[in-house]
Amino acid sequence: MSVDLPFHKSWLGEEEHREVEDTLNSGWLTTGPKTQKFEELFKEYIGCKHAIALNSCTAGLNLALTVQNFADGDEVITSPMTFPATANVILLQRLKPVFADIEPGTLTIDPRKIEEKITPRTRAIIPVHFAGHPCDMTPIQELADRHKLLIIEDAAHALETKYKGKKIGNLGNATAFSFYANKNITTGEGGMLVTNDDALAETFRVMRLQGISRDAWKRYGKSGFSHWEQTLAGHKCNMPDLNASIGLHQIKKVEQFMTLRKKYVAMYDHAFAEVPEIETPVVKDYATHAHHIYVIALNLDRLTIDRDGFLDAIQSAGIGVALHYIALHLQPYYVKNFNTKPQDFPVASNYSERVISLPLYPKMSPEDVERVIGTVKDLIKKFRK
Numbered sequence: 001m002s003v004d005l006p007f008h009k010s011w012l013g014e015e016e017h018r019e020v021e022d023t024l025n026s027g028w029l030t031t032g033p034k035t036q037k038f039e040e041l042f043k044e045y046i047g048c049k050h051a052i053a054l055n056s057c058t059a060g061l062n063l064a065l066t067v068q069n070f071a072d073g074d075e076v077i078t079s080p081m082t083f084p085a086t087a088n089v090i091l092l093q094r095l096k097p098v099f100a101d102i103e104p105g106t107l108t109i110d111p112r113k114i115e116e117k118i119t120p121r122t123r124a125i126i127p128v129h130f131a132g133h134p135c136d137m138t139p140i141q142e143l144a145d146r147h148k149l150l151i152i153e154d155a156a157h158a159l160e161t162k163y164k165g166k167k168i169g170n171l172g173n174a175t176a177f178s179f180y181a182n183k184n185i186t187t188g189e190g191g192m193l194v195t196n197d198d199a200l201a202e203t204f205r206v207m208r209l210q211g212i213s214r215d216a217w218k219r220y221g222k223s224g225f226s227h228w229e230q231t232l233a234g235h236k237c238n239m240p241d242l243n244a245s246i247g248l249h250q251i252k253k254v255e256q257f258m259t260l261r262k263k264y265v266a267m268y269d270h271a272f273a274e275v276p277e278i279e280t281p282v283v284k285d286y287a288t289h290a291h292h293i294y295v296i297a298l299n300l301d302r303l304t305i306d307r308d309g310f311l312d313a314i315q316s317a318g319i320g321v322a323l324h325y326i327a328l329h330l331q332p333y334y335v336k337n338f339n340t341k342p343q344d345f346p347v348a349s350n351y352s353e354r355v356i357s358l359p360l361y362p363k364m365s366p367e368d369v370e371r372v373i374g375t376v377k378d379l380i381k382k383f384r385k
């Protein structure tokens with residue numbers, strides 16, 4: 001059976017269509033007034049000082065590290081329970097990714113495990129707010145202060161997330177968000193790097209466009225001709241107006257989308273609460289969860305099927321599923337180059353064998369959610385020991 005209830009579908013309205021058309025008709029497609037407007041709206045939403053629009057979250061993490069000029073082999077601590085992007089940016093700058101295991105339940109990095117991994121070469125921590133649940137930031141901030149480490153947050157999942165009532169984007173030195181197609185809001189591809197540090201923000205702006213001091217649209221704007229200057233060796237990762245046209249309407253709908261996802265999470269939580277074969281996501285009392293993805297973990301010792309078999313079975317019922325994640329230390333790249341073993345990060349290894357992400361997005365109907373619940377419960381019954 002082909003999948004008729006996909007894992008994700010973006011919600012794009014008339015406004016996004018009209019804005020993209022307006023941009024096409026304007027004749028100005030790359031970074032310009034629409035990107036600037038999107039940055040303003042985003043800044044307002046996060047409550048931070050600076051927002052720099054990019055073509056991905058990966059580019060944001062990359063810029064945040066690049067501008068530091070760390071030495072080859074310097075160490076950056078992060079979670080193994082993440083998408084390759086988080087650690088790729090470390091590797092590609094000749095830095096060393098050092099993993100610290102995760103906490104059970106939230107699957108976010110465990111601050112006590114971070115402390116064990118700090119060495120004289122540690123320079124930064126990249127906490128990943130897994131699924132939209134915040135990492136426990138107070139002990140992470142204390143470690144960073146004590147050891148003079150930078151905090152660069154991977155907030156790809158965490159647009160609406162708060163920690164102790166404070167919005168993510170205001171707790172570290174820099175924070176990168178994602179607007180990839182399946183994220184809580186999308187620009188197709190895109191990202192935003194935010195910071196409250198004026199000097200860092202200026203460097204990010206210059207570094208996102210070849211290290212030159214002015215964006216193209218300002219050079220040719222109404223204020224008269226002004227020369228641009230190259231002051232740094234920069235990257236090329238600016239967000240085009242074409243993508244920002246979508247983002248500046250998506251950001252206005254962020255809470256509306258969130259309300260629907262929250263309702264569906266409550267349906268899932270309620271339905272699975274009394275199913276001992278399923279571990280539902282934990283929300284700590286310090287957390288305002290963004291509910292980017294709904295990740296359950298199977299209690300495999302109670303089932304006659306493994307996780308991949310379960311994924312297959314859901315998909316065979318026409319429902320799209322995903323897997324966040326098989327931890328990075330289990331990926332062939334790390335096994336080959338870093339000789340990593342499952343027992344190095346036992347919590348992440350354990351969840352890597354058990355997690356399943358169920359569909360969760362505002363385009364779903366409550367009937368769709370009921371269908372997922374029914375399918376999962378039927379399969380549990382079928383494969384119960």
Ligand SMILES: Cc1ncc(COP(=O)(O)O)c(C=O)c1O
Nearest residue numbers: 056057058083085156178179180
């Ligand atoms: C945890 C995490 N970090 C980083 C990224 C990279 O985001 P982007 O595709 O916008 O570069 C993703 C993308 O899915 C992600 O899930």
